[in-house]
Amino acid sequence: MSNASNANAGAGGKPKTAVTPTRADNYQEWYQQVIAAADLAENSPVRGCMVIKPWGYALWENIQHVLDGMFKATGHSNAYFPLFIPVSFLEKEAAHVEGFAKECAVVTHHRLELKDGKLVPAGELEEPLIVRPTSETIIGASFAKWVKSYRDLPLLINQWANVVRWEMRTRLFLRTAEFLWQEGHTAHATAPEAVDETMKMLGVYADFAENYMAMPVIPGEKTAGERFPGAVQTFSIEAMMQDHKALQAGTSHFLGQNFAKASDIKFLDDKNVLGHAWTTSWGVSTRLVGGLIMTHADDDGMICPPRLAPKHVVIMPIARKPEDRVKVLESANALAAELRAQLYDGTGVRVELDDRDIQGKRWHWVKKGVPLRIEIGLRDIEAGTVSLERRDQDTSAKTAIPRAELVATVGAILTAMQANLLARARAYQTENTRVIDTKEEFYAYFAEPAKKNANDPTPIHGGFALAHFNGDPALETKIKEDLKVTVRCVPLAPGEPGTCPFTGQPSAKRVVWAKSY
RNA sequence: CGGGGCGUAGCGCAGCCUGGUAGCGCACUUGGUUCGGGACCAAGGGGUCGCAGGUUCAAAUCCUGUCGCCCCGACCA
Numbered sequence: 001m002s003n004a005s006n007a008n009a010g011a012g013g014k015p016k017t018a019v020t021p022t023r024a025d026n027y028q029e030w031y032q033q034v035i036a037a038a039d040l041a042e043n044s045p046v047r048g049c050m051v052i053k054p055w056g057y058a059l060w061e062n063i064q065h066v067l068d069g070m071f072k073a074t075g076h077s078n079a080y081f082p083l084f085i086p087v088s089f090l091e092k093e094a095a096h097v098e099g100f101a102k103e104c105a106v107v108t109h110h111r112l113e114l115k116d117g118k119l120v121p122a123g124e125l126e127e128p129l130i131v132r133p134t135s136e137t138i139i140g141a142s143f144a145k146w147v148k149s150y151r152d153l154p155l156l157i158n159q160w161a162n163v164v165r166w167e168m169r170t171r172l173f174l175r176t177a178e179f180l181w182q183e184g185h186t187a188h189a190t191a192p193e194a195v196d197e198t199m200k201m202l203g204v205y206a207d208f209a210e211n212y213m214a215m216p217v218i219p220g221e222k223t224a225g226e227r228f229p230g231a232v233q234t235f236s237i238e239a240m241m242q243d244h245k246a247l248q249a250g251t252s253h254f255l256g257q258n259f260a261k262a263s264d265i266k267f268l269d270d271k272n273v274l275g276h277a278w279t280t281s282w283g284v285s286t287r288l289v290g291g292l293i294m295t296h297a298d299d300d301g302m303i304c305p306p307r308l309a310p311k312h313v314v315i316m317p318i319a320r321k322p323e324d325r326v327k328v329l330e331s332a333n334a335l336a337a338e339l340r341a342q343l344y345d346g347t348g349v350r351v352e353l354d355d356r357d358i359q360g361k362r363w364h365w366v367k368k369g370v371p372l373r374i375e376i377g378l379r380d381i382e383a384g385t386v387s388l389e390r391r392d393q394d395t396s397a398k399t400a401i402p403r404a405e406l407v408a409t410v411g412a413i414l415t416a417m418q419a420n421l422l423a424r425a426r427a428y429q430t431e432n433t434r435v436i437d438t439k440e441e442f443y444a445y446f447a448e449p450a451k452k453n454a455n456d457p458t459p460i461h462g463g464f465a466l467a468h469f470n471g472d473p474a475l476e477t478k479i480k481e482d483l484k485v486t487v488r489c490v491p492l493a494p495g496e497p498g499t500c501p502f503t504g505q506p507s508a509k510r511v512v513w514a515k516s517y
Numbered sequence: 518c519g520g521g522g523c524g525u526a527g528c529g530c531a532g533c534c535u536g537g538u539a540g541c542g543c544a545c546u547u548g549g550u551u552c553g554g555g556a557c558c559a560a561g562g563g564g565u566c567g568c569a570g571g572u573u574c575a576a577a578u579c580c581u582g583u584c585g586c587c588c589c590g591a592c593c594a
Contacts, residue, residue, distance in 0.1 A: 018555085020529095028588075036528080047585070103593070134594090168518070168592055175593080228594070236594085248594065283594090318553055360544095363555055377553055387553075396554070457588060484590095 017299035018367050018395075027243040028457050032172065034293055037367040038302035041172050041289075048170040048177030052286070055368055056173075058310030059289050060180065064160065066212050066308070067182065067284065070204050076156040076184060081138050083162075084129035089137035092262035096136065099229020103166045105131040105177075131164040136230065136255070136281055139185045140263025147187055147277055150269045154197070155187040155277075173290030174247075174517055181285035187265055187277040191256070194278035195233075198254040201282040202235045205250035213288065214305040214421035215239045215295045216429050217249060218464075218512055220489025225473055228281075232256035238488040238512060240429040241294035244463040246488045246514040249291050252282035290517075295425050302369030303391050305421050306414040307345050311352040313410065314370045315339075316361050318377030329355055331381050335374070335403065344411040366395055371417050372410070392417050392424070432463030435510070439501050442467055446483040446515070464488070464514045468507035470500035479513075488512045 019033045035041055040056030043049075052060065068078070084107060090097055107130070111123035132138065139157070147155060164178045184201060188194040202219050209217045217237035227234040231253040238246045260266070260276040268274055296303040306312055315336055319328035336351045343349070352370070354361055365373055375387040375398075385400045390413070406413075436442045446462045462485070469475070469487060479502070480486050488511075495509030 026588095032587090043586075045585095099594090165593080169590095222594095226594085234594090251594065285594090287594090321552085359552090360555060366555095375553065379553070398554080451589095 018301050018363055019299055022299040023242055024460065026457050027460055030299070031290075031294060034297045034301055034367075035172050038297075038369055040293070040302070043172070046177075048167060050172050050176050050178075052180075055310055056289060059292065059304065059308055060286055062308040062310065063212075063284075063288055064182070067204075067208055068158075068160075070208060071158045071182075071184065074156075074200060074204060076158045076186075078159065079157050080159055080161070081132075081135050081142065083132055085132050085135070085138045087128045087130055089141065090130060092137060093230045093259060095258070096230040096262075100133045100165075104133055105164045105166055107131065132161070133163055133165045134281075134283075135159065135161070135163075135183055136185065136259050136279075137263060139183075140259050140265060140279075143185070143187050143260075143277070143279075144264045144266070147265050147267050149267055150189045152267060153187060153189045153277065154193060156184075156197075157186065158182055158184045171290070171517075173286055173293070175287070179286045181283050183281060183283040186280045187260065188279070189267070189269060189277065191278050194256075194280050195254050198233070198235060198252045198280045198282070201280070202237065202250070202252040205237050205252065205282070205284060208284075209237055209239065209249055209288075209291075210422060212305070212307045213292055213295070214307075214418055214425060215249065215291055216422065216426040218489060218491055220491040220512065222251075222489060223471070223473070223476060223487045223511075225476060226486065228253045230255060230258050230262075232258065235492075236489055238514075239291055239295065240432060240464060240514075241291070241517070242297075242428070243294070243460045244432050244514070246464065246512070246516040247287070247291050247294065248488070248516065249288060250282070250284040253280060255279040255281060296421055297369065300395055301367030303421070304369040304371060306371045306418045309369070309371050310350065311370050312344060312350045312414055313339055313372045313374060314352045314354055314365045315374045315376060316354050316365070318375050318380075324378055328377060328381065332376050335376060335386065335407075338407045339410055342407060342410050344414050349410055349414075366391065371414060374406070388413075390417055392420050429464070434463060434465055436465045436467045437498075437501055442501060442513075443483065446485050446513075462515060464512050466510040467513055468498040468500045468509070469511045469513075470503050470505040470507055472503070475500075475502055484515050485513050486516060488514050488516060 019030060019037050021029050023030045038055060039053050041050045041052045044051045090100065106128050107125065108128045109121035109124055112119040113122040143155060146152060160182045162178055162180050167175050167177055170176050186197050188197060206217050206219045209215045217239045219235065219237050222234040222236055228251065233254040235252045236248045237250045239249045241247050257276040257278055259279050265277040265279065266274055267277055292305070292308070293302060296305060304310065315332050317328045317332040319325040332353055332355065336353045339349045339351045341348065354365070362373065369391055371391050373389040380386050384403055386403050386406055387398050388401045388406060389398050434445060436445060442465060445465055449459045449461050451459065476487055490509065490511045497509065498507050500507045
């Protein structure tokens with residue numbers, strides 16, 4: 001489609017990068033090409049919905065596995081609630097209606113009949129059902145039944161599910177009409193307990209993002225305009241993508257008693273006083289896979305952080321002559337077994353042995369982002385070494401390492417790579433974050449570079465701006481209109497008071513401004 | 518939902534203006550030569566040109582409609 005997509009192919013040479021276009025050439029197109037090159041997902045016949053392919057789904061499964069453990073370690077239990085929600089449930093919370101009604105898929109019939117060779121809906125439902133865009137209301141109905149006494153609290157529930165939001169514009173992983181997520185829903189006897197829960201889960205997300213995804217995040221509170229519909233307070237973790245935009249990677253909401261009142265979640269406290277429970281909800285979605293891509297992937301494709309990688313190591317036997325093949329394969333299989341017996345991150349090292357007799361294997365795995373690539377051939381066997389390549393290093397960097405040393409240190413190498421990816425991402429975020437104290441500098445920072453053509457993708461520019469803000473929603477709206485920049489969050493980390501550069505009024509602390517996904 | 522662009526083989530594209538046998542590169546299959554940094558040669562397979570109408574002797578090409586994708590907005594956790 002674009003000229004950029006084949007700009008560095010052709011001309012008799014090999015592509016300089018495994019993925020075209022590069023990030024700098026066309027970031028949006030690059031993102032899609034990485035997904036295709038790594039075989040993570042593809043568009044489906046259904047508008048806005050994606051097919052998550054095995055490699056992409058394996059990343060999600062690893063995300064699920066780790067988070068599920070974290071939720072259980074913090075006292076939560078999994079349960080499952082219906083996909084369908086009666087429309088009347090949504091109506092119960094006014095702000096919620098406003099927030100979600102426009103993007104609800106609605107089921108109005110329950111039967112199909114054949115008419116003139118076509119199936120047409122029949123059997124209209126008395127009350128339409130919406131396909132859940134989020135489950136506060138349907139889970140609230142259950143909570144109302146489950147909670148009678150302060151002894152029933154706190155109620156700490158999580159659900160792994162799919163949800164549907166009929167979005168105008170979709171992007172694989174980042175915003176799809178249907179997506180997979182988890183939604184935690186809890187009820188508490190007091191406001192402070194619910195706030196504690198809200199903050200605890202935000203902390204779990206921040207921990208997961210940094211320590212598993214190797215994606216540095218800024219935890220903070222959303223401004224009123226960005227608040228979850230119906231929430232009293234919304235908190236998020238915000239990550240910087242390689243186009244300098246912010247990705248909201250997880251949210252945690254303190255819902256006050258809004259949903260408890262809407263769903264009638266009432267209990268008798270220890271003084272025999274009837275009151276409404278205090279609830280929270282929090283979630284992360286398959287969007288995290290998009291975050292992983294845009295945090296780590298490069299112009300050669302995906303880079304999987306070791307702790308979430310579907311495979312840690314791929315072994316590629318080098319033996320094209322049939323007479324060598326048996327010996328090399330035997331050695332490669334033995335190496336695979338030795339590596340699988342090693343522990344990394346509390347589990348056996350995940351090893352793929354790719355013995356396909358094809359060309360281009362190496363690039364295949366580069367694009368998929370397997371952390372370690374190992375080549376083993378006759379020369380290695382004789383020397384007692386293997387050839388090791390790390391995906392976080394240049395694709396031309398290959399080191400011979402004694403086989404026994406590799407087996408002994410594979411866990412340490414993966415640990416080092418995980419740390420390197422985080423450090424690299426953190427440095428990137430720091431480099432593209434600026435403390436700004438004047439309106440002029442702020443506007444210049446976010447000004448879009450000139451485009452050759454009005455319909456070209458917007459070049460990478462700007463970043464995170466740390467600037468004071470008087471908190472006025474009207475000012476935030478004005479800045480959004482001017483620059484498409486919004487307050488991503490008011491960081492939880494302590495900050496100094498100062499002066500709002502836009503109004504000259506006092507400001508409690510600097511907030512994070514950026515363009516966002 | 519508004520503006521723009523694009524739908525031709527798995528992927529990337531040419532052909533369309535000026536209607537007349539469906540093309541190229543990569544990928545794939547087979548054979549051979551290669552092989553430790555994206556191999557080469559040869560022979561093959563694969564497309565009702567997004568879909569539906571219309572004009573025409575004849576439509577990938579012209580006209581109308583429609584669906585989808587992408588970009589820029591609007592919208593949005």
